[in-house]
Amino acid sequence: MLPLARKLHASIPSAHFVLIDLWGHGLSDTPIASHEAGLFYGLIDTLLDHLEWPFAHLVGFSFGASLTAGYVASRATRVQNYVLVAPAGLVKRSSLTPAEQEHFQHDCDEDAARQWVATWLEGGELIVPSDWKERVARGEVVAEAIREWQARNHPGHTASVVAIVRDGGVMDNHESFEKAVVTGVPSMVVLGEKDDLCTEQELRNFGFDSVFVVPNAGHGVVRDKVPEVAGFIVEFWRG
DSSP, X not given: OHHHHHHHHHHXXXXXXXXXXXXXXXXXXXXXXXXXXXXXXXXXXXXXXXXXXSOXXXXXXXXXXXXXXXXXXXXXXXXEEEEEESOOXXXXXXXXOHHXXXXXXXXXXXXHHHHXXXXXXXXXXXXXXXXXXXXXXXXXXXXXXXXXXXXXXXXXXXXXXXXXHHHSSSBSOHHHHHHHHXXXXXXXXXXXXXXXXXXXXXXXXXXOOOEEEETTOOTTHHHHTHHHHHHHHHHHHHO
């Protein structure tokens, strides 16, 4: 999200941008509790209260977009408008094989669950580009290097990610999207043409009218197509 935030700030320098670090992502510790969506809603509440902001414009990516939909559905008065970028939450657990569904049981083999979640999220083995240091030096954000660093340096990271996939609304969160639309809070969705987590038509069926598709982009559209995504958001905010 950092490259997108930088681009948005360059377009609207008078605005205040705050990036929220979700539990288990970059943090050395994380709550020893079920990582249900409510845990993260509380995190957002705490941040807004600390900033003394009665409401805010929300932009959520992937799991963050699923959280955003749920947050709007439960706390509409705290959201002036919201943008969902490549939202997770609409994959049905029933689409998984019986063996894959076993990883969502709380008495499952945790080692096997961690391996499956990592593979499912990455689309295969996590491979860090050999030139990641040079790319970082140029100001790029190399997501694979960050994920490898988190897993290596923060013992709670992988467990948090597994818990989020299991309980946080990465799958079967359709009700939150439906309720978010019903609130009437202004919204926009941006997704990559090749994203396999949701489709434009699926989102329009929920009632989202402003859905923009970025050609030749996948789920990583927020990093791979920053100018395009930022352009849609700025136009939405200024509209």
